[in-house]
Amino acid sequence: MGRLNGKVAIITGAGSGIGRASSLLFAEEGAQVVVADVNEAAGRDTVQQIQAAGGNALFVEADIRQAAQVEAMVRQTAAAYGKVDILYNNAAIEIRGSATQLSEADWDATMGTNVKGCWLCCKYAIPEMQRAGGGVIINSASTLSYRVADERAAYVASKGAILQLTRSLAMDYSKDKIRANCLVIGPIDTPLLAQSMADSGDAQGVMDWLLDASLLGRLGDPSEVAKVALFLCTPEASFMVGGPIVVDGGMLVH
Numbered sequence: 001m002g003r004l005n006g007k008v009a010i011i012t013g014a015g016s017g018i019g020r021a022s023s024l025l026f027a028e029e030g031a032q033v034v035v036a037d038v039n040e041a042a043g044r045d046t047v048q049q050i051q052a053a054g055g056n057a058l059f060v061e062a063d064i065r066q067a068a069q070v071e072a073m074v075r076q077t078a079a080a081y082g083k084v085d086i087l088y089n090n091a092a093i094e095i096r097g098s099a100t101q102l103s104e105a106d107w108d109a110t111m112g113t114n115v116k117g118c119w120l121c122c123k124y125a126i127p128e129m130q131r132a133g134g135g136v137i138i139n140s141a142s143t144l145s146y147r148v149a150d151e152r153a154a155y156v157a158s159k160g161a162i163l164q165l166t167r168s169l170a171m172d173y174s175k176d177k178i179r180a181n182c183l184v185i186g187p188i189d190t191p192l193l194a195q196s197m198a199d200s201g202d203a204q205g206v207m208d209w210l211l212d213a214s215l216l217g218r219l220g221d222p223s224e225v226a227k228v229a230l231f232l233c234t235p236e237a238s239f240m241v242g243g244p245i246v247v248d249g250g251m252l253v254h
Helices: 017-028 040-052 067-081 104-132 153-176 191-200 203-213 222-232
Strands: 008-012 032-037 056-061 086-089 135-142 178-185 244-247
Touching (some): 017 040, 017 056, 032 040, 040 056, 067 104, 086 104, 104 153, 135 153, 135 222, 191 203
Parallel strands (some): 008 032, 008 086, 178 244
């Protein structure tokens, strides 16, 4: 008996990394998973992996910065599976640059994906959750919601915003039995992190800093974040709402 039997989950950025790991785990636990990503090939590969393991999944190509595409994503989910129980706003991008280095396009792309995209998904998924009698929202925050790294002005601003957006969602929709929480995620071995290290021009130096900052002396695995996300979707987490849930290998202890 899967822990998510009968549940319908939308996971954004599900073509790789934490999104893919979460999609595979949620499907393994019985959820019908909508794999949302801008990368069609990656998204369809996630669906194929789910189906090969006996799970149920649907790919929807969606640029979450575009309201019409997000609305269509939610509409397709409801048409295919009848409802929305879980929304995992996992999709994010990172563009390096200080306030003066960033272009307006860089800033807009970062805030559009990481903040506006999260809001749009909530805007269109919440009414479906209300009709279903409740639901769970998980947003992806970061250790950089609390601390800063050099040349990350847009990214840290976006991840700080996610903390407050999550609290606002919790305050406004808990009465509808919709629980919103965010995961404060540390250094995880994902393509996004690998690209960020490559963009730094000193990948080994960044890796050394990350390993030194972790109390466990290693990067996290995407599956470790997926397991915490799964827990937040279960009745065992029924009294958890509005919270930042830290999954960072101890980075914020420093």
